[in-house]
Amino acid sequence: LLMDQLTGMDQLEKRLATKFNIERCLIVSGNSDEQPKVVGDFGELVNDALHRRLQEGTNIIAVMGGTTMAEIAKHVTPMETPKRHNLFVPARGGIGESVSIQANSVSALMAANAKGDHRVLYVPEQLSQEAYHTLLKEPSIKNVLATIKEANCVIHSIGRALHMAVRRKMTEDEIVTLRQDRAVAESFGYFFDASGKIVYKAPPIGLSFEDVEKIPTVIAVAGGKSKAKAILAYMKHAPEQTWLITDEAAANEILKGA
Numbered sequence: 001l002l003m004d005q006l007t008g009m010d011q012l013e014k015r016l017a018t019k020f021n022i023e024r025c026l027i028v029s030g031n032s033d034e035q036p037k038v039v040g041d042f043g044e045l046v047n048d049a050l051h052r053r054l055q056e057g058t059n060i061i062a063v064m065g066g067t068t069m070a071e072i073a074k075h076v077t078p079m080e081t082p083k084r085h086n087l088f089v090p091a092r093g094g095i096g097e098s099v100s101i102q103a104n105s106v107s108a109l110m111a112a113n114a115k116g117d118h119r120v121l122y123v124p125e126q127l128s129q130e131a132y133h134t135l136l137k138e139p140s141i142k143n144v145l146a147t148i149k150e151a152n153c154v155i156h157s158i159g160r161a162l163h164m165a166v167r168r169k170m171t172e173d174e175i176v177t178l179r180q181d182r183a184v185a186e187s188f189g190y191f192f193d194a195s196g197k198i199v200y201k202a203p204p205i206g207l208s209f210e211d212v213e214k215i216p217t218v219i220a221v222a223g224g225k226s227k228a229k230a231i232l233a234y235m236k237h238a239p240e241q242t243w244l245i246t247d248e249a250a251a252n253e254i255l256k257g258a
């Protein structure tokens, strides 16, 4: 029976990776909407993937925020070696999450657990154009932005569009526009409709989608039946080198319509 289950999961992973045309898919059993332990399992898989994929020399690992990423950070284990150094940075700045789940916090915790280093990017969400352009000229900010652009690994999550718009306290007008444009997914500050088309972009601070496309290791982590539509939409746009880490509930829901 156990063998059958293992093969079943294997097949599910292959079907999903083929459907999305991505390098790999890893599926954890259960439903993260109802079982918090599943997110811990995502963390273990991300940690394994990092240990295997990070190279000799200096790795720059860009991370996003959110509750999934904050939990994953707790599962990172020491990954420094005499030949390998790891620097964690937030992938984007200023997208209005609360402190404990901000990309800066996730990056700092991962670095502490990995025994590596981290850099912070402090660019607040609501800025006038003028302040924004001035800030981007600040040497310390310019510096960290240049480092972020050199990332060779990125770990990110995927969220439901309207849920994320509300969580980030976007304006009523912006939310109305997102509804009109039928946004269903959000990742990296971009909103996507069900066909995978970008319908909204947050201010460009940090990694852009064009940057992500060139990064050799891209790990996307999102699960739960409630995120199935969001995952499906985002994956239409995901770069081919992406590894998707998800759960059985999301995978089954996605493949139901296939």
Ligand code: F6P
Binding pocket: 064, 065, 066, 067, 068, 069, 095, 097, 156, 157, 158, 159, 160, 164, 186, 187, 188, 189
């Ligand atoms: O705001 C950061 C972010 O990673 C978003 O890009 C993503 O949609 C969301 O958080 C995921 O949040 P959660 O893990 O809490 O569902």
